[in-house]
Amino acid sequence: MLVNRMQLWRATNAAAALNAATARLATQHNSPANRRDMHLASHRIWSAQLSRHSMCLVPPQKLVPPALMGSSALRFASTGTGGLPESVSTKEIVDLPDIPEAPTPPAFSVEDVSSDVLNAAGEATFASIGLGGWTPVGVVQNCMEFLHCTWELPWWGAIAVGTLVVRTIIFPLVILAQRNSAKMNNNMPQMQLLQLKMTEARQSGNAIESARYAQEMMLFMRDKGVNPLKNMIVPLAQAPLFISFFMGLRQMANTPVDSMRDGGLWWFQDLTLADPFYILPLITSATLYLTIEIGTDSARLSAANMNTMKYVLRALPLVIFPFTMNFPAAILTYWACSNFISLGQVAxxxxxxxxxxxxIEKMLTHAPSALPTKKKGFVGGMKESWDNMKITKEIEERQRLDEIRFAKAGKGPLVKTFKYDPTKPKPLPTVEPHMRLKEPPKE
Structure with a gap:
């Protein structure tokens, strides 16, 4: 056992020496002839070590002569025998070519780049950076790119021109809403009177009178050509446009489009960042307030019993100001331009x-005494609205209880509300003995 371990230790040391000698030969000689000599030397050393180790570890009866091994004999890569036995076949060494170097890339030129990567202005196209498309947001981005590249407009000019085009397209709807608003204002006393009667009938629980006045209101508006829904045409048409512009410009600022970093004006040169001086948010809130005050007809809101909505709209610019402070300048540029164009159209x-x-009919001015509904201010309007809600809730609860009692009375047993059965003859009243009349004496 100890002899076997010693032989194994000597074989290991010989293998390490062989590796070191091979490394030295590889560093000193790099020609094909030297490589062949290196292979022959390494094979001689390995053959000597293998034979020595085999004689020590392998039993004599398991040793096979090389002549009897046939095709399984060891083969060495060499052009000559190099002192090896003739029974050992040889094979010519093939010199592999060196690994070629990496090819040099061709020279870059703008003419070689496809038009799908660069646009006419020499900037990256929106399609190459993931913008554009055929969605509403993508169409807005494509229009912005067309105005910027084809007409060579700066980004703030492209946003302003795009906003002007969109507001011009929906201008006929603004005219339609103004006509309807003027008709509602001129017929406001009659409409307020019918509205007041209908409210009183509903609060008193008289559903028939409330329905009758509602029918009269509908017929009156049909005769005068008034429809409250026409006043909602402009907001309903502008909402999808505003959302498309908002999301499209936000994606352009967040990507970002590199040319938008210096595509602003005056103090907001970088359209991808928020206004550091908060001037654009202030302008946006102020123009929005003016748009609500001038564009929204307060008389129409009063006629429709929407005093609360009027105050909510007036508070809207103050509510949105903390959110607009962090919007990119591109979005606020569009919003401010839209408000200015709206004010110009109303003017x-x-x-x-x-x-x-x-x-468009001329707006009539009604005296406060001629209007059935009096102005009550913000607090009075809120209190009246709260009282109307409470009364309406009580009436609905009373109607629900009446329906439950009616259904229960129709399905349950009869309730006895009489002292005797009306289907039988009425019994005679009983008279006490002391109350009976005495018979007259017989003569």
Whole structure:
């Protein structure tokens, strides 16, 4: 056992020496002839070590002569025998070529780049950076890219022109809403009177009178050509446009489009960042307030019993200011331009000749005494609205209880409300003995 371990230790040391000698030969000689000599030397050393180790570890009866091994004999890569036995076959060494170096890339030129990567302005196209497409947001981005590249407009100019085009397209809807608003204002006393009667009938629980006044209100508005839903045409048409512009410009700022970093104006040169001086949020809130005050008809809101909504709209610019402070300048540029264009449209429609051309009726001014509904202010309006809600809830609860009692009375047993059965003859009243009349004496 100890002899075997010693032989194994000597074989290990010989293998380490062989590896060191091979490394030295590889570093000193790199020609094909030297490589062949290195292979022959390494094979001689391995053959000597293998034979020595086999004689020590392998039993004599298991040793096979090389002549009897046949095709399984060891083969050495060498052009000559090199002193090896003739029974050992040889094989010519094939010199592999060196690994070629990496090819040099071709020279870059703008002409070689496809038009799908760079646009006419020499900037990356929106399609190459993941923008654009055929969705509403993508169409807005494609229009912005067209205005910026084809017309060579700065980004703030492209946003302003795009906003002007969109507001011009929906201008006929603004005219339609102004016509309807003028008709509602001129017929406000009659509408307020019917509205007041309908409210009183509903609060008193008289559903028939409330339905009758509601029918009269509908017929009156049909005769006068008034429809409250027409006033919602402009907000409903502008909402999808505003959302598309908002999301499209936000994606352009967050990607970001590199040319938008210096595509601003004056103090907001970088359209991808928020305004550091908070001037754009202030302008946006102020113009939104003016748009609500001038564009929204307060008389119409009063006629429709929407005093609370009027105050909510007035508070909207103050509520959104903390959120607009962190918006990119591109979004606020669009919003401010939209508000300014809206104010300009309302100012133009206030000119008498323009109103006459578009067949918009002249707004009549009603005296406060001629209106059935009096102004109560913010606190009074809120209190009245709260009282109306409470009364309406009580009436609905009373109607629900009446329906439950009616259903229970129709399904349950009869309730006895009489002292005798009406289907049988009425019994005679009983008379006490002391109350009976005495018979007269017989003569």
């Amino acid at each position: 133009v429609l206030r000119i008498p000749s323009v109103r006459e051309y578009f067949k």
